[in-house]
Amino acid sequence: MKKSLLTIAFAFVGFAGFSQTAVGSHQVNITISEATDVTLANTSSVDFSYADADAIDADAATQATKTIDIKANYDWELNAYVDAAFAHASTLSTIPASVLSVNGQTMAVGAANAVAI
Amino acid sequence: MLGKVTSILLVLLAVSELTMGQSPHDVTIDIANTLDMKFVNGTSAIQNIALTSSTDLGDGKEKANAAQLQVRTNLNWKLMVSAGFPIFSYFGSVVNPNMPASVLTFRKSGAATYSALSYDTPVELATGSPGDYTDTGHEINVDYLVDSGYDYPAGLYFINVFYTASEQ
Numbered sequence: 001m002k003k004s005l006l007t008i009a010f011a012f013v014g015f016a017g018f019s020q021t022a023v024g025s026h027q028v029n030i031t032i033s034e035a036t037d038v039t040l041a042n043t044s045s046v047d048f049s050y051a052d053a054d055a056i057d058a059d060a061a062t063q064a065t066k067t068i069d070i071k072a073n074y075d076w077e078l079n080a081y082v083d084a085a086f087a088h089a090s091t092l093s094t095i096p097a098s099v100l101s102v103n104g105q106t107m108a109v110g111a112a113n114a115v116a117i
Numbered sequence: 118m119l120g121k122v123t124s125i126l127l128v129l130l131a132v133s134e135l136t137m138g139q140s141p142h143d144v145t146i147d148i149a150n151t152l153d154m155k156f157v158n159g160t161s162a163i164q165n166i167a168l169t170s171s172t173d174l175g176d177g178k179e180k181a182n183a184a185q186l187q188v189r190t191n192l193n194w195k196l197m198v199s200a201g202f203p204i205f206s207y208f209g210s211v212v213n214p215n216m217p218a219s220v221l222t223f224r225k226s227g228a229a230t231y232s233a234l235s236y237d238t239p240v241e242l243a244t245g246s247p248g249d250y251t252d253t254g255h256e257i258n259v260d261y262l263v264d265s266g267y268d269y270p271a272g273l274y275f276i277n278v279f280y281t282a283s284e285q
Contacts, residue, residue, distance in 0.1 A: 020192060021281060021284075022152050022188075024280050025277045026163065027163045027275055028166065028183070028277075029163055029166070029273060029274070029275045030205065030220075030275070031165065031272075032265060033168060033271050034271045035170055035171040071171065073271065
């Protein structure tokens with residue numbers, strides 16, 4: 001009789017200890033496209049000023065610095081070009097784009113002539 | 118522990134007015150612990166989230182109610198969320214960049230903040246008391262937010278998200 005009661009007691013403990021669990025899952029697909037975000041931090045004009053002959057002879061490269069912020073999820077390169085030769089404000093004379101260098105690269109007119117900087 | 122098993126013993130005493138005799142019998146009802154969970158509104162299907170612009174990559178892309186679940190049980194319960202693998206599987210043009218599961222974040226709809234999906238550490242999403250599928254608190258809607266930044270290349274990434282309901 002004692003053995004039977006003991007068996008019943010163990011049976012109750014075993015049942016009560018059984019843990020109820022329900023599991024479900026689903027798949028999540030994430031499609032990531034190529035994307036870039038390019039921002040020119042300061043869009044103000046760049047002015048080179050030559051007050052005398054000595055200044056014209058000097059290298060004026062350090063007179064202007066622009067910061068470009070680039071975000072991309074792929075390997076990138078930054079190219080630069082100018083849209084036209086420098087035009088005089090009041091005459092028809094021009095100065096070739098090649099007088100301007102960006103990061104050491106001589107500028108040329110048109111996207112087809114863009115150079116990596 | 119024995120409190121977890123509800124056992125109701127009803128003793129019905131039948132008295133016959135005609136025979137004046139008594140013939141009682143015992144009716145025993147054993148109610149087992151039970152717990153069920155299911156996806157509803159088609160959310161068991163694959164959930165697609167597309168990041169197609171720099172805004173999506175920079176700010177993240179949300180999908181509201183990406184998972185909708187219902188729980189029915191006679192127990193106090195909790196619902197945990199975990200990933201099936203530590204990183205996303207990947208189809209793309211470069212070597213697998215091993216995007217971690219944590220890029221996918223989730224929240225119970227209406228919650229203020231998202232939690233990162235984890236393979237090692239399941240996150241508690243909801244808790245509740247006994248009740249049926251449609252009782253208050255037994256329907257759980259889940260929002261997803263993918264915040265990959267610019268760290269991962271173009272391609273298709275996928276992972277399984279597991280929901281586990283169990284007794285508290």
